[in-house]
C-alpha cells in the first residue's frame with residue numbers, strides 16, 4: 001500500500017465516536033474503523049471518556065455538528081436520552097439511548113439500537129425462533145434490560161417479565177413500558193422466577209453477573225422448556241458461565257458479542273450514510289481483541 005492510500009483521515013473527515021466511563025475496553029472503535037477502512041471512507045471513530053459528572057456538558061459542546069454522532073454506553077444511556085431534542089419511539093419506550101446524532105441545525109436526535117441488535121442476534125444464532133409466541137424472562141433492570149424489554153414488547157412478545165435484585169428498578173421499567181404497550185411488561189419477584197422459567201421461551205441475562213469470568217445469575221435454566229433460547233448480554237468472556245449452563249442443559253444460546261456487532265450496524269449507517277461493507281469479518285476482529293476471553 002502506498003503512503004497516499006494509507007491516509008484516510010483528511011480535513012473533511014466525518015467523525016463519530018463512542019462515549020462511556022470507562023471506555024478503554026470498548027470494541028466499538030475496532031468494529032467501526034474496520035468498516036470505515038473497507039468502505040474507503042474519509043472518516044474516523046474514536047473513544048471518549050468524560051467524567052461521570054461531565055457527560056451533559058460534553059454532549060452540549062458537540063451541538064451543531066462538531067462531530068456527526070456518538071454511541072453511548074455505560075453509565076450514560078439514560079442521560080443521553082435526556083440530552084436529546086428528539087428521539088425514536090424505541091428510545092422513548094426504553095427510556096435510554098445508545099445513539100446520538102448531532103444535526104447541523106443544532107438539534108440532537110436519540111435512538112436505541114440495542115434492542116434491534118438483540119433481535120438480530122437471536123435471528124442469527126437461534127434461527128426460526130418466534131418472538132411473538134414466547135414469554136420472556138429478563139434478569140436485571142439496568143440500561144441493558146430497558147432496551148431489551150422495549151424492543152421485545154414492540155416486536156410482539158406475549159409477556160416480558162423482569163426479575164431484578166432491586167425490585168423497584170424492575171417495577172420502574174415495567175411501569176414505563178407497560179403504559180405504552182398495554183401491560184405486556186411486568187416486574188416479578190425472585191420468588192416467582194422458577195415458575196416463570198418453566199413457561200419461558202426466552203431467558204436473557206441483562207445483569208453484569210458473569211462479566212470477567214465469574215458466576216452468572218443463579219437462575220435454574222434446566223427448568224425452561226427444551227426449545228427455550230438463552231441469551232447473555234455479557235460478552236467477556238464470550239462463553240459465560242450462564243451460557244455454558246444453558247448449553248449443558250441442551251438449550252440454544254445467543255452470545256453478547258453478536259448483539260454488540262448487530263447494534264453497531266444501524267449506528268454506522270446513521271453516522272456515515274452507508275451500510276457497512278460486506279466481507280469484513282468484524283466478529284473475527286472482535287474475537288481477536290477479546291483474546292483469551294474469546295473461548
Ligand code: ATR
Pocket residue numbers: 074139140141142143144145164165166169206207208209
Ligand atoms: P447496565 O446499564 O449494563 O444494565 P446497570 O444499570 O449497572 O448496568 O445494571 C446492572 C444490573 O446488574 C442491575 O440489574 C443490577 O441489579 P440492581 O439493580 O439490584 O443493582 C444487576 N446486578 C449487578 N450485580 C449484581 C449482583 N451481585 N446480584 C444480582 N444482580 C446484580
